[in-house]
Amino acid sequence: MANMKQIKNEYQEIVKMHSPKNKVMKNSLRAFLVGGVICTLGQGLSNLYMYYGMSKDASAMVTTVSLILLSAILTAFNVYDSVGKYGGAGSLIPITGFANSMVSAAMEYKKEGYIYGMGAKLFTIAGPVIVFGTIASVIIGIIYYFV
Amino acid sequence: MGHTGKQTIVFKNPPIITCAYSSAGPKEVAGPLGDYFDNKLQDELLGEDSWEKAESKLIKQTVQGLLHKANKKQEDIQYLFAGDLQNQVIASTFGLKDFNIPFFGLYGACSTMGESMCLASMIVAGGMADLVMAGTSSHYCAAEKQFRFPVEYGGQRALTQQWTVTGSGFVLISRCGVGPKIDAITPGKMVDLGIKDTFNMGAAMAPAAVDTILTHLEDTNQKPSDFDAIITGDLGNCGIDIAVDIANKLGTDLSGVLNDCGKLIFDDKKQDTHCGGSGCGCSGSVFAGYLYAQLLRRNLKKILLVPTGALMSPGSTQQGNTIPGVAHAVSIIMD
Numbered sequence: 001m002a003n004m005k006q007i008k009n010e011y012q013e014i015v016k017m018h019s020p021k022n023k024v025m026k027n028s029l030r031a032f033l034v035g036g037v038i039c040t041l042g043q044g045l046s047n048l049y050m051y052y053g054m055s056k057d058a059s060a061m062v063t064t065v066s067l068i069l070l071s072a073i074l075t076a077f078n079v080y081d082s083v084g085k086y087g088g089a090g091s092l093i094p095i096t097g098f099a100n101s102m103v104s105a106a107m108e109y110k111k112e113g114y115i116y117g118m119g120a121k122l123f124t125i126a127g128p129v130i131v132f133g134t135i136a137s138v139i140i141g142i143i144y145y146f147v
Numbered sequence: 148m149g150h151t152g153k154q155t156i157v158f159k160n161p162p163i164i165t166c167a168y169s170s171a172g173p174k175e176v177a178g179p180l181g182d183y184f185d186n187k188l189q190d191e192l193l194g195e196d197s198w199e200k201a202e203s204k205l206i207k208q209t210v211q212g213l214l215h216k217a218n219k220k221q222e223d224i225q226y227l228f229a230g231d232l233q234n235q236v237i238a239s240t241f242g243l244k245d246f247n248i249p250f251f252g253l254y255g256a257c258s259t260m261g262e263s264m265c266l267a268s269m270i271v272a273g274g275m276a277d278l279v280m281a282g283t284s285s286h287y288c289a290a291e292k293q294f295r296f297p298v299e300y301g302g303q304r305a306l307t308q309q310w311t312v313t314g315s316g317f318v319l320i321s322r323c324g325v326g327p328k329i330d331a332i333t334p335g336k337m338v339d340l341g342i343k344d345t346f347n348m349g350a351a352m353a354p355a356a357v358d359t360i361l362t363h364l365e366d367t368n369q370k371p372s373d374f375d376a377i378i379t380g381d382l383g384n385c386g387i388d389i390a391v392d393i394a395n396k397l398g399t400d401l402s403g404v405l406n407d408c409g410k411l412i413f414d415d416k417k418q419d420t421h422c423g424g425s426g427c428g429c430s431g432s433v434f435a436g437y438l439y440a441q442l443l444r445r446n447l448k449k450i451l452l453v454p455t456g457a458l459m460s461p462g463s464t465q466q467g468n469t470i471p472g473v474a475h476a477v478s479i480i481m482d
Contacts, residue, residue, distance in 0.1 A: 004338055004354050007393055011340040015350040018388040020306040020422070027303075075299050084301020091301055100301045108297035111197040125300065 027088050034087025038094045042067055064095055071096035075103040101125035152366025154333055161328035162271040164479070165321045168213035169436035170205055172287065172313030175424075178413045183436040184314070186212050191288060191313060198298075199233060202286035206231070206242030209282065209315040217319050221246045225276040228263035229317075230254050231284050231427055233293060238284055248280070256456030257352075257381050258335070259283040260316060260430040261475030264452075267320045268329040268477070282317030282435070285426030294345075294461055305346035309383045309409055310420035314428035316435030327442040331367055331478040335359035337458065339471035345464050349386020349409075349422060352455040355472030356382060357394045357401075359453055363476045364399070371404045375447045378438065379474070380430035380454030381409035383423035408433035408454075430454040442481045452477045 007014070045066050049059035074080040080100045084091045091097055102122055109121040123130065151157045170186035181187070186208055193204045206229070214221060227246070230253030231238040239252055255262035263281035270276050288298045290311040296302055320329070338355040356379045364371065371377060382390055387407045394401045408430045409423035434452055441447040455474040464470065 003397075004340065004358050007354075007396055008340050011342075011354070011393075014389060014392055015342065015347065018385050018392065019347060019350070020385065022306060075301070078299060081299050081301045085303055088303045097301065100299070104297035104299035104301070107299055108292055125296065 030086055031088045031090030033090065034083065035090030035094060038067070038091065038096055042094075067094070067096050068099040071099035072103045075100045076107070080104075098126055098129065151331075153362055154336065155331055155363055155366035156269065156333075157331045157367065158268065158272040158329065160272055160322070161330045161480075162268040162320045162322065163324045163326045163328050164318050164439070165324040165326045166213060166217035166319040167316065167435035167439040168209055168216050168318075169316045169432040170209045170212070170284075170314055171428075171432050171436065174287070174310075174418065175312055175314050175412060175432065178418060180412055180433065180437045183440055184432060185216065185436065188313070191286075198286055198289035198292060199237065200241070202231065202233065202238040202284055202289050203240075203242035205286065205313070205315050206238060206282075206284045207245075209284065209317050210243065210246060210280070213280065213282075213317045213319060219278075219319070221248055223278055224248045224280050224319075226251065226267070226270060226279040228253060228267045228279065228281040229283060230259040230263065232256065232290050232311075238286070238289070242284070255454075255473060255475070256458055257285070257425060257427050257429065258454040258456030258473050258475050259427040260380065260434060261452065261454035261477055262334075264318065264320070264329065264477045265332045265334050265475050267318075268332060271320050271322050277322045279320050280317055281320060282315065283427035283431040284315035285311055285313070285428035285431075287311045287313045287426075290426060304421055306421050307344070307347040307349070307385050309348060309381065309422045309425035310413060310418075311426035312381075312409075312412060312424045312429040312432060314426075314432030316428065316431030316433070318435055318439070327439070327479045327481045329477055330480050331363070333359055333363040333366065333476040333478075335362075335474040335476065337471040337473050339469050341469050343464060343467075343469050345459065345461075345470065347385065348381070348425060348457040348470070349383040350389055351457045351459075351470035352472035352474065353382055353386045353389040354393065356386075356453055356455045356474040357390050357397070359474040359476045360401070360451065361394065361397060361399055363451065363478070367478070371399065371401050374404060374449050374451050377401065377405050377451040377453065379405070379407045379409075380452075380456070381423070381425035382407045382455055383409040383425060384415065385422045386455075411437065427454075442479065445481055447481070449478070449480045452479060
């Protein structure tokens with residue numbers, strides 16, 4: 001009887017050989033395109049708010065809120081996951097990706113109640129970003145204090 | 148009847164699959180096998196308000212459909228063998244609790260169709276029952292929620308990833324009657340070649356599938372060409388290539404005779420499923436829908452159905468564990 005152990009050593013290589021490879025160039029271009037569109041949209045909004053008399057700081061804040069709102073609406077209408085599928089990191093890294101991760105979790109876990117469902121699991125994906133983002137900002141803050 | 152070779156049971160009085168019924172979701176119905184499913188779903192939620200409840204309703208509809216198609220009442224069924232992918236197999240629990248049939252809840256990951264058919268045929272061939280039911284289900288959205296990300300999360304899927312089938316298949320296994328017979332089974336052992344990538348389940352399961360297939364052939368003294376088809380559950384496009392490759396390395400040529408329910412159920416180019424279908428409902432619905440029809444029409448006269456499962460939980464892989472595979476073979480002949 002043939003023994004599976006015979007191929008254990010070379011198995012990872014066999015798997016690698018048969019697995020389809022990611023198209024890095026194509027994915028990077030799409031990420032650049034989608035990420036660029038989101039950032040341009042943000043800049044456009046910011047300019048618009050300043051044109052209507054907002055200060056630079058205020059317009060930056062309102063632009064962020066606008067992008068979050070837009071992402072939340074697109075997630076709720078089952079659109080943002082398609083954007084994410086096309087754009088990859090291009091739609092994941094901007095604040096719209098962060099909003100999508102929270103709204104999608106909220107939609108998914110709402111059925112398990114507002115406390116133990118939505119409330120508890122809202123940060124399932126976004127949680128680590130907040131935790132390590134906060135830690136990083138504390139470290140940077142300490143360095144900044146001494147430099 | 149008896150235990151043959153290392154881990155095979157050959158039935159002297161083979162149990163008969165007298166009826167089969169399948170349900171499939173909208174994406175599966177749009178695929179190449181769409182016409183073969185009995186219950187074609189329009190809506191992935193089935194009118195419910197959560198994915199989990201939808202999967203229970205899917206099971207309920209499938210069992211009701213099977214009883215109706217076979218012209219049987221729930222009291223006629225002596226035992227029920229079923230399982231699914233949800234934690235604590237709750238899709239089966241809530242889908243089946245109102246039928247009042249003695250219930251064995253199973254977990255074999257995506258190999259559950261094979262596991263349930265093995266156990267059901269043993270209980271019938273052993274004379275413990277005359278008529279039992281076996282089956283399984285899976286739901287794309289419920290599986291995504293439990294094993295991966297919320298459905299609306301905008302991430303990219305890996306190219307080796309497969310698409311969990313929204314579907315269910317149940318069969319009636321009887322001591323007497325007309326239909327394809329289960330002449331032998333080979334329950335599989337767990338095989339682990341060290342795969343840790345949860346996005347490449349085909350690679351995790353392929354060694355188990357090959358191990359079970361080769362053991363079945365050796366125990367029953369048969370060649371791959373003795374079967375019209377050897378059909379695995381959900382190795383997918385990448386996993387089936389790996390299976391053919393490693394079977395070759397171990398001295399058996401499975402090319403040409405080996406096929407896979409996960410490869411059959413979707414058109415990957417048009418439906419963008421990456422590496423094909425997966426989930427308990429993949430082998431469940433493809434067997435109860437497409438393959439059972441081919442057996443009845445005698446387009447296939449002898450098949451080896453080998454549902455495959457990847458044994459893991461999100462927690463087990465996060466703790467660094469590998470993903471062992473398991474596969475159960477059911478040999479089915481049509482006179």
